[in-house]
Amino acid sequence: MSSTPPRIFDRKRRLAVQRRLESRQRTEGAARFVIDDMIVDLIERIAFVRQQPGEALVIGDWTGALTPELVAQGHEVMWRGIDEIDEELPYPSGGFDLIAGLGTLDTVNDLPGALIHMRNALATGGRVIVQFLGAGSLPNLRTAMLAADGERPAARMHPMVDVRAAAQLLQRAGWSDPVVDSRTLRASYASLDRLISDLRDQGLGSVLASFAPPLTKAGLERAREAFLANAGPNGRVVEDFEILTLSGRRSLAGT
Template sequence: MSSAPPTIFDPARRVARYARVAGLQRREDAARYVIDDMIDEVTERLAFVRRPAGTAAVVGDWTGALATALERAGHAVTRFGPATLDEERPWPVSGFDLLVSIGTLDTVNDLPGALVHMRQALAPGGLAIASMVGGASLRNLRSAMQDADGDRPAARMHPLVDPRSAPGLLQRAGWTNPVVDMQRLIVRYSSLDRLVADLRAQGLGGVLASPAPPLTRDGRERARAAFLARADDDGKVSETFEIVTLTGGR
């Protein structure tokens, strides 16, 4: 008898994080480079495979750009967000020719189960694509947070999907023709505070079930100094996002 997966993420915090994005995106300078990169990757992939128009589901695209593009291509699109779809349970609707998940599967407690449910929501011969932040993303931010806490570092950032383990996960979930791709997105910052603000604006803030206590004022200053200590000669720190994209079918 298999045991239940550990509770790492808080589903209520996931929903609240997603809901906050709309308000934060009202700023003219609000960042959206991560989701834009994911959508571009998915769009290019779909153009390459040249699938005929059919029924499609899009999960997690708070910009609406991908769903709009699919509708223009003739697909009948159903849009889901964390508040309307529990990815760790069987989908309320199935039989989709295409399923696309954008930036949501990195914060589910049962990733293998979510991948099974995603496959089961496909029609026979359907295609699923899931893109998320994973790998060794945000190394400089992680190091800065560890330096902020000194000898007793707290869990301030959640674990990420290792692309090396992803092929096995897809095979366990029964995806046919599984493919795992990883690409790097590099963004440069002159301050830790702006990086953190950009993460929150893009719905990439923490949703741990047991969040660490807030940093003290001294801790914040140590984190800022540790982050800038990794700056290049121009005073900017290069931060990397590793985007993992999973593709397969039923």
């Protein structure tokens, strides 16, 4: 039996989505609330655990907002985008006292391997904190996409990790003091099209390796109707964005 993980996500599509994100973010009013929340939460966590200043690696922060916050706390920061580091391979450098990952590990094929590489890139006693969207995200969009395709659903939505699975993955990856928790952001929408626009603004479009057929005009209308069927009295649909946080350390034994 092959030990190679299944190819669910495509790295070239990940990079293409990132490039489109950078272009869309130059538009006034582009959505960025998911990563903004991650950054604020991560800064609070680092302060809470009283992380000592040291060598820090930031992965995936396309806003550039986290680095100056860490520098102000005394860290020497190395920043890497998803085009500069492949989390499924050993890191080109190591010895980091802190690794902060924002919104990238939910689209890697070998998540256990990625978590092991993160641990190995830490200095002894170093800490990792990563955040990404979890399985409780976008339930109304999932319902809409199923309605669009009818009896022959296509793969249009990413498979996602839940809290229990994430905890098991951290144990498997050998993280010390592993902790997994989740929180939910909620945003309201008057249309499916606005939700999709917000997702594209934030680089949350599909990066699946398999391409789903384009929605027909009738399918898109079914999706819009199914989405609005969950609207409240104000005509707006409240959509969930569940953010998982995984944190842990490399043990003092260096393993």
